[in-house]
Amino acid sequence: MTTISGKTNLVGLIGWPVSHSVSPPMHNAAFAALGLDWCYVPLPVPIEPADRIGEAVRGLRALGLRGANVTVPHKQAVMPHLDWLTPAAQAIGAVNTIRVEPDGALSGDNTDAPGFVADLREHGVDSSGKNVIVLGAGGSARAIVYGLAASGARKILIVNRTVDKAASLANQMQALFPNCAIAAQPLAQPLADVAEQTDLIINTTSLGMTPDVAGLPWEPDVKFSAHQAVYDLVYNPPQTRLLQKARVDGAQAIGGLGMLIWQGAIAFERWTGVAAPVDLMRRTVTEIFAKR
Numbered sequence: 527m528t529t530i531s532g533k534t535n536l537v538g539l540i541g542w543p544v545s546h547s548v549s550p551p552m553h554n555a556a557f558a559a560l561g562l563d564w565c566y567v568p569l570p571v572p573i574e575p576a577d578r579i580g581e582a583v584r585g586l587r588a589l590g591l592r593g594a595n596v597t598v599p600h601k602q603a604v605m606p607h608l609d610w611l612t613p614a615a616q617a618i619g620a621v622n623t624i625r626v627e628p629d630g631a632l633s634g635d636n637t638d639a640p641g642f643v644a645d646l647r648e649h650g651v652d653s654s655g656k657n658v659i660v661l662g663a664g665g666s667a668r669a670i671v672y673g674l675a676a677s678g679a680r681k682i683l684i685v686n687r688t689v690d691k692a693a694s695l696a697n698q699m700q701a702l703f704p705n706c707a708i709a710a711q712p713l714a715q716p717l718a719d720v721a722e723q724t725d726l727i728i729n730t731t732s733l734g735m736t737p738d739v740a741g742l743p744w745e746p747d748v749k750f751s752a753h754q755a756v757y758d759l760v761y762n763p764p765q766t767r768l769l770q771k772a773r774v775d776g777a778q779a780i781g782g783l784g785m786l787i788w789q790g791a792i793a794f795e796r797w798t799g800v801a802a803p804v805d806l807m808r809r810t811v812t813e814i815f816a817k818r
Contacts, residue, residue: 530565536590537797538569540582540604540624541597545570548814549595552790555810556803564592564798573599583607586626593625593797595790601665608634614676617702618668623793635796638666639673641789648788649780651755654678657723661685661743662730663692663710666759670730671695675703682706683720687713718748729758734766742767750777758782764815787811 539549545568553566571582583604586594596604601620605611608624609631615621621634646653653674660667660674663686674682682699686692692710700708711720721727727750733741750756756772761783772779791802 531563533563535562535564535592535797536567537564537593537595538567538591539595539597540569540571540579540600542570542572542599544568544597547597548786548811549790551814552787552807552810553794556791556794556807559803559806560800562798562800569594571600579603580607583624583632586624587630587632591626593623593793595793596622596624605634608632610634612636614639614672617699618672620665620668622789623796625796635793636669637789637792637796638669638785639676641787641792642670642785643673643677644788644792645780645784646755646757648784649755649778651726651757651778651780653726655680656725657681657683658726658728659683659685659717659720659724660728660730663688663695664730666730668695668699670728670759671699671708672702674728675699675706675708679706682708683724684708684710685713685715685717686710716748717745721748722751725754727754727756729756729760729766729768732760734758734763734768735760736762739763740767742771744768744771746771750775752776754778755780759785761786762815783811783815784808 550566557564579600604621610633612635615634615636618636623635623637625633656679658674658679663684684692684696689712696708696710729743731743733743750772755778757780758766758768759782760766761781764781769779787808791804794802
């Protein structure tokens, strides 16, 4: 159990709601294992009134917190209230990690992109030089496309129901990463034409997430191949319909729980300056989900 003293360093999770989050037990287990006098607490901030999020962000500095994670629906809303942003946060257009700097400045970062890349590598997947399909064009897709392009992907095709949204994302990222060919395609266009030449397929949509576990963001008749890896950001349930299909077809199937852990581990290191105990954090989160 975490012991709180007058010297305890506080961080937390800004979001609405946050009662379901596994981040507090994950981080507090890590702090305890390393003997760090830190504590991670939930910081629920409602959407209304609209100025509440600004009050909450400024309150981090006023109350002496060391930083915070930010989750939905506030990843964009916190940005105007920060003093500066990392290049990743600026490009992705979202902040998931705030740090209170020694001089009191509030810096915004995004650890979703490096967290995703780190989890890929842990599963033996190197996106460098690869052809990738990204399903969806929302906030998660922005982080994923940024992470893929920054790590050297050769070609990225963004597939989305609304092709204009996918095209806008593709154009923005193409300007940042001219060496990566980034394009868009409507979901209605057949995937079979491009699937065979693809090395990595990533689902960034909520299709297949509890309670809509029957959702499938892929054409049922288009098979995956043994040389492909299929990554689903959805981690509840751990075996989505997409991942089940990938395994049946012989592809490598990777769930999104690892990204949750790695983005948290990177935030942990940003705050503390200490390497995160990733294996312990993974065990903690896995045990929590096993009981749900």
